[in-house]
Amino acid sequence: MTNPRSGGGKTARYGLTQRAEDMDAQVWTTSVERDAASLARNAVQQGAQVLGVVGGDGTVSAVAAVAADTGRSLVVVPAGTRNHFARDLGLDLRDPGQALDALVDGEPAQVDLGMLGSRVFVNNVSFGMYADALLEPGYRDDKPRAFATVAPDYLKGRQWVEARVDTPWGTVEFPQAVLISNNPYHLATPRWLGRRFSLTTGQLGAIVLKRPAQAPPDLLRHLRDELRQHKRGADPPDEGIAVWSAPGITLHGDVRHLDAGLDGEAVRLPLPVLCAIRPGALRVLLPKDRPGIPPEYAARH
Structure with missing residues (x-):
């Protein structure tokens, strides 16, 4: 699922749709008629075992909710403005496309989700x-x-x-x-x-x-x-x-x-x-090559 409006058009600027399709991923694009959550549910109905989301925290949280409720793994590609969740997963914000490597050999991790009533928030x-x-x-x-x-x-x-x-x-x-x-x-x-x-x-x-x-x-x-x-x-x-x-x-x-x-x-x-x-409600797949926690922080803790 990609949000073409996130981050002022980062999806197009970094060629993320083409890069995902080159990896044999089926790409669904949000629109006024089709929001990220409904696209994710459709993907699950069609047999998707891994969901990917290209966008900012708002788009990520919508797809994360579907992934958590259906037991699917989630690949997060940081293409929003701030990308707080992706940053704190240790992903490389300077090269969003690197996150797509998780589709090939992603390392699984279980992370928490915030809940506002029945709504999910990742940040x-x-x-x-x-x-x-x-x-x-x-x-x-x-x-x-x-x-x-x-x-x-x-x-x-x-x-x-x-x-x-x-x-x-x-x-x-x-x-x-x-x-x-x-x-x-x-x-x-x-x-x-x-x-x-x-x-x-x-x-x-x-x-x-x-x-x-x-x-x-x-x-x-x-x-x-x-x-x-x-x-x-x-x-x-x-x-x-x-x-x-x-x-x-x-x-x-x-x-x-x-x-x-x-x-x-x-x-x-x-x-x-x-x-x-x-x-531990959400299973994410992370690329093996990622910045992770800053080493100078990790050395002190």
């Missing part, structure tokens, strides 16, 4: 500024403009998430932002901030930026300061950031729906929002 679900930016008209064509439109109210403390989040330190009401990830993000080293060096912990990662009584003049600087404090092992302050991991995380509140970003796709969710983890 994260977010609430707050990022989710609002996704809803801006023309977000895909001009992301900086979309963020510039929604950011001021968050940065000045005039906007927040209309929900409550249960944390190990109590309930946070109306946080500034909520980010729930499929396995925790690495936060201790600036160079690797936001990486996941394991997708098999059986835990969700949670980052909740609390809504301060008086908004700091620079919310982003406030977030960086709080992350540094968290790295030193301090407990979350009354006005700061809560970071933890758990097999399940719940958002609840009095509004009917929350806007969210689900693996980079805008969705509207009814409350309560229930997130969970499915340990």
Whole structure:
């Protein structure tokens, strides 16, 4: 399954369709009428034992859900903008076509999947500024403009998430932002901030930026300061950031729906929002020749 729109047209730019067909793979392309999940289900019905997906996290999560539910292996080819899941699988983002080698002699691995109710996410679900930016008209064509439109109210403390989040330190009401990830993000080293060096912990990662009584003049600087404090092992302050991991995380509140970003796709969710983890739910096939975990990180852990 290929998404020709992912990553500004990386599928065509890297010749990924031709490379897959040269390896005798049947290529199905998404369209307005045929989404990635329905194409994957059709492929299974026609006898496919391995599913491949060429695209970003949103496309990958749709096909991963079908692969996990039908017991098929998944080959991930990074052709999106950020490719968080593919990067954390250790794939080479500079040459997406190398991932196709897994079709020939792929090494199997079992990884976790995040669940948002019945929906799968391979990277994260977010609430707050990022989710609002996704809803801006023309977000895909001009992301900086979309963020510039929604950011001021968050940065000045005039906007927040209309929900409550249960944390190990109590309930946070109306946080500034909520980010729930499929396995925790690495936060201790600036160079690797936001990486996941394991997708098999059986835990969700949670980052909740609390809504301060008086908004700091620079919310982003406030977030960086709080992350540094968290790295030193301090407990979350009354006005700061809560970071933890758990097999399940719940958002609840009095509004009917929350806007969210689900693996980079805008969705509207009814409350309560229930997130969970499915340990080892997905079998992926990985090429033998791949960057993997950065060696300088592995040497320290």
